[in-house]
Amino acid sequence: LRGMGPRHVVVTLGAQGAAWASGTEVGHCPAVNLGEAVDTTGAGDACVGALAAALALGKPFVDAVSDGMRAGAAAILSPGAASSYGALPTV
Numbered sequence: 001l002r003g004m005g006p007r008h009v010v011v012t013l014g015a016q017g018a019a020w021a022s023g024t025e026v027g028h029c030p031a032v033n034l035g036e037a038v039d040t041t042g043a044g045d046a047c048v049g050a051l052a053a054a055l056a057l058g059k060p061f062v063d064a065v066s067d068g069m070r071a072g073a074a075a076i077l078s079p080g081a082a083s084s085y086g087a088l089p090t091v
Contacts, residue, residue: 042081
């Protein structure tokens with residue numbers, strides 16, 4: 001994916017966390033377990049939204065990925081997509 005032009009890449013891996021690449025660095029962010037999954041609908045959207053918000057606030061990419069993983073983990077604790085976002089941690 002990096003060869004196609006983007007400076008930063010994240011591939012979410014569900015319960016295995018996420019793999020990321022930024023510049024010459026690559027890494028893995030472990031999954032966050034906040035409890036039993038109720039509904040995974042919207043977890044990816046929560047993850048990407050929190051990641052984007054963290055980047056907009058000037059956080060380093062690796063920290064933004066971690067924030068996204070926490071948000072995705074929190075989103076699966078309630079049914080639905082947008083309705084589950086009320087419990088998301090702040091970035």
